[in-house]
Amino acid sequence: MSKFLKAFLFASVILAPFAASAVTVASWGGAYTESQQKAYADTYSDPSSIVFENYNGGLGEVRAQVESGSVTWDLVDVLPGDAITGCDEGLFEDISAEIAANAAPGPDGESMAEDMENNGLEYHSGWDCCVPQIFWTYVVFYDPDAFPGEKPSSMADFFDVEKFPGKRGIHTWATGIIEKAMVADGVEPNAVPTVLEKQTGALDRAFAKLDTIKDHVVFWSAGSKPLELVKSGEVVMAIAYNGRVGAANLAEGENFEYIWEGQVLDQEYLCLMSGAPNRDAALDFMWHASTPEAQAEQAKYITYGPMRASGIPIIVNNEPWGPGGVDIMPHMPNTPERLAVSIVSDPQWWSDNGAEINERYAAWMGN
Amino acid sequence: MLLRSVDDSQINTVFPNTFEEYKKWDKEKDELPPEEVYRALFEELAYGDKIQVGRALTRMNYSKSGWKSLIKKTSRAIKKAVKKDELPDNYKEFLIEANDKWADPSYWYAMGQMVNNQTSIYYWNAIDRTFDEELNVVQQEENRRVYVATWIKTLKVSIYVTIFCLILGFPVAHLLANLPLRYSNLLMIFVLLPFWTSLLVRTTAWIVMLQQKGVINGVLVWLGVLNDDGRIAMVYNETGTLIAMTQILLPFMILPLYSVMRVIPKSHMRAAQNLGAKPAMAFWRVYLPQTIPGMSAGGLLVFVLAIGYFITPELVGGKDGKLIGSWIAYHLKTTLNWGLTAALGAILLGFMLIFYWLYNKIVGIDNIKLG
Numbered sequence: 001m002s003k004f005l006k007a008f009l010f011a012s013v014i015l016a017p018f019a020a021s022a023v024t025v026a027s028w029g030g031a032y033t034e035s036q037q038k039a040y041a042d043t044y045s046d047p048s049s050i051v052f053e054n055y056n057g058g059l060g061e062v063r064a065q066v067e068s069g070s071v072t073w074d075l076v077d078v079l080p081g082d083a084i085t086g087c088d089e090g091l092f093e094d095i096s097a098e099i100a101a102n103a104a105p106g107p108d109g110e111s112m113a114e115d116m117e118n119n120g121l122e123y124h125s126g127w128d129c130c131v132p133q134i135f136w137t138y139v140v141f142y143d144p145d146a147f148p149g150e151k152p153s154s155m156a157d158f159f160d161v162e163k164f165p166g167k168r169g170i171h172t173w174a175t176g177i178i179e180k181a182m183v184a185d186g187v188e189p190n191a192v193p194t195v196l197e198k199q200t201g202a203l204d205r206a207f208a209k210l211d212t213i214k215d216h217v218v219f220w221s222a223g224s225k226p227l228e229l230v231k232s233g234e235v236v237m238a239i240a241y242n243g244r245v246g247a248a249n250l251a252e253g254e255n256f257e258y259i260w261e262g263q264v265l266d267q268e269y270l271c272l273m274s275g276a277p278n279r280d281a282a283l284d285f286m287w288h289a290s291t292p293e294a295q296a297e298q299a300k301y302i303t304y305g306p307m308r309a310s311g312i313p314i315i316v317n318n319e320p321w322g323p324g325g326v327d328i329m330p331h332m333p334n335t336p337e338r339l340a341v342s343i344v345s346d347p348q349w350w351s352d353n354g355a356e357i358n359e360r361y362a363a364w365m366g367n
Numbered sequence: 368m369l370l371r372s373v374d375d376s377q378i379n380t381v382f383p384n385t386f387e388e389y390k391k392w393d394k395e396k397d398e399l400p401p402e403e404v405y406r407a408l409f410e411e412l413a414y415g416d417k418i419q420v421g422r423a424l425t426r427m428n429y430s431k432s433g434w435k436s437l438i439k440k441t442s443r444a445i446k447k448a449v450k451k452d453e454l455p456d457n458y459k460e461f462l463i464e465a466n467d468k469w470a471d472p473s474y475w476y477a478m479g480q481m482v483n484n485q486t487s488i489y490y491w492n493a494i495d496r497t498f499d500e501e502l503n504v505v506q507q508e509e510n511r512r513v514y515v516a517t518w519i520k521t522l523k524v525s526i527y528v529t530i531f532c533l534i535l536g537f538p539v540a541h542l543l544a545n546l547p548l549r550y551s552n553l554l555m556i557f558v559l560l561p562f563w564t565s566l567l568v569r570t571t572a573w574i575v576m577l578q579q580k581g582v583i584n585g586v587l588v589w590l591g592v593l594n595d596d597g598r599i600a601m602v603y604n605e606t607g608t609l610i611a612m613t614q615i616l617l618p619f620m621i622l623p624l625y626s627v628m629r630v631i632p633k634s635h636m637r638a639a640q641n642l643g644a645k646p647a648m649a650f651w652r653v654y655l656p657q658t659i660p661g662m663s664a665g666g667l668l669v670f671v672l673a674i675g676y677f678i679t680p681e682l683v684g685g686k687d688g689k690l691i692g693s694w695i696a697y698h699l700k701t702t703l704n705w706g707l708t709a710a711l712g713a714i715l716l717g718f719m720l721i722f723y724w725l726y727n728k729i730v731g732i733d734n735i736k737l738g
Contacts, residue, residue, distance in 0.1 A: 059700065
């Protein structure tokens with residue numbers, strides 16, 4: 001056994017007593033986990049039985065726990081690509097039968113899978129091990145005060161440094177940016193995943209578009225960064241996680257504007273660890289956390305949209321749904337008119353090609 | 368963990384027959400592998416353990432993007448056929464029918480690098496090399512070459528940071544060791560306070576100081592040294608990385624230097640000058656040699672820490688912020704390519720050993736002292 005695993009085993013032995021009684025959910029921390037705590041745990045029949053623990057994403061720790069045979073987490077909140085790989089590798093348990101039997105149906109009796117398909121999603125193997133959480137999105141935002149005259153409104157504007165001079169904040173990995181570059185290059189947003197998958201040379205096209213703003217870019221790698229960059233005037237526009245922008249607008253009195261065109265929606269899942277110490281309790285919590293009601297509830301605390309289609313009417317029909325009596329839908333990424341100009345990121349394509357594209361992206365950044 | 372950098376046995380337990388048949392394929396003669404290979408693959412996908420196949424998929428995708436969905440889609444078609452009890456007469460045709468990528472030799476060539484229990488591919492990948500169809504080592508496609516440049520950058524940054532720490536740390540340590548106690552205690556607090564402060568806080572503070580609309584640029588513009596469009600880019604580039612890392616690692620240089628300098632008797636310098644040396648000469652010939660153990664300890668400490676650094680560079684380095692530590696973390700967490708992770712780690716360890724050996728040759732390892 002490797003040293004890494006031994007160290008992990010040791011740490012797990014120390015931590016085991018704490019994990020034994022409650023369902024441990026590994027999630028991203030910050031405002032996001034807080035919203036999960038309020039929307040899922042606090043509304044659960046036994047709130048004290050759910051304990052959230054922070055992790056930094058990725059499957060590294062998950063695989064280390066499963067391979068060493070000492071699993072301390074029960075549920076993990078993951079990106080779709082990790083849901084797919086984790087489920088394929090058996091790091092997450094295949095519970096497709098249980099999901100079909102126990103997951104709450106939609107209001108018209110549609111199954112959870114159908115409910116998600118109604119939201120424009122396609123089946124992938126992550127659905128066998130995981131239940132849906134929320135849509136989040138890579139969105140461009142700006143401070144309207146930075147543009148006294150005409151304001152940018154499209155991806156083409158984001159990539160047009162002549163018309164809107166100033167630096168752009170973009171992240172240091174490729175997901176989301178590649179799709180945006182395609183939109184700026186004239187591809188219909190909804191068609192981007194297909195073009196990327198089918199058209200040879202599509203990637204070259206995206207990188208050629210990225211070249212045009214190369215000298216006007218500030219790169220960020222932590223989610224809080226783009227807000228600081230725009231607020232301090234270091235950049236005039238930036239790509240950010242929409243929840244961060246929503247929080248700044250709703251809680252900190254900022255007045256940021258979004259460019260919804262070309263936003264890249266990504267998914268978020270709650271998956272069951274193989275060998276989870278509290279399997280049954282964890283399953284029960286999964287059913288609760290994936291009801292349309294619970295998903296809509298989460299929108300009260302963070303501007304991420306329900307992945308189940310039937311969660312959206314709950315919000316729309318009960319506005320003002322946001323904190324302090326504000327309407328929340330104007331801040332949500334998945335309204336019909338915004339979805340019409342959005343890209344739903346294709347996790348299967350990214351899990352096929354992500355490693356290679358990220359190397360290329362890093363080489364592009366470095367040159 | 369190091370073993371993982373050469374181990375390829377898992378996938379060989381999943382596709383033993385396919386690989387065995389594969390080795391018989393005469394690439395000169397036939398463009399595509401013979402029927403037996405297709406048949407073995409069909410059977411091993413049809414009756415193999417789902418989870419083992421899943422783990423093999425992750426590995427296969429490192430050799431060529433697209434393996435994952437190719438195998439998954441094919442598996443689905445195969446399982447359907449097996450369920451209906453409709454075994455094909457011609458496996459090759461069946462697979463190509465299921466997915467035309469099976470008629471694409473590039474996938475078959477990519478399989479060549481996994482058919483043995485041991486592999487050196489991860490080490491080659493770690494220095495931007497890969498295998499071609501004949502399994503010769505060739506350069507990675509040009510637009511994917513990142514690791515060599517990153518290795519050079521990592522070494523460069525670590526060496527610079529070590530040198531800067533030495534230049535800045537030496538006078539401070541000297542003051543600490545020679546000032547009267549009440550001043551030196553205060554000074555010591557100035558050294559230790561940042562040392563105890565969270566890494567992220569210090570990093571963020573540097574961003575506030577250095578950014579274009581930040582404190583330093585602001586003051587310079589206000590003083591009229593710079594005009595408003597001439598603000599200097601001091602952060603989100605290599606300069607920012609060097610400044611922030613130097614400040615963060617400085618205590619690791621100062622403290623060993625200090626503890627060594629403290630015990631150098633003051634009488635040595637006086638004696639040297641008494642015997643006719645100018646102060647500079649006395650410092651050079653008498654004082655400096657006695658601080659070498661402290662410089663060595665501090666230098667090694669700073670260098671070792673710097674070479675594996677990645678959080679600070681990622682935050683302040685912008686596009687230049689990806690050092691080798693970032694890639695190790697990326698492959699460990701995101702791509703799950705633990706073979707490459709291990710290879711990168713092993714090379715890093717190799718560098719350390721080389722530096723250690725060089726150091727031992729030049730300075731001598733007995734000469735290191737923390738006080």
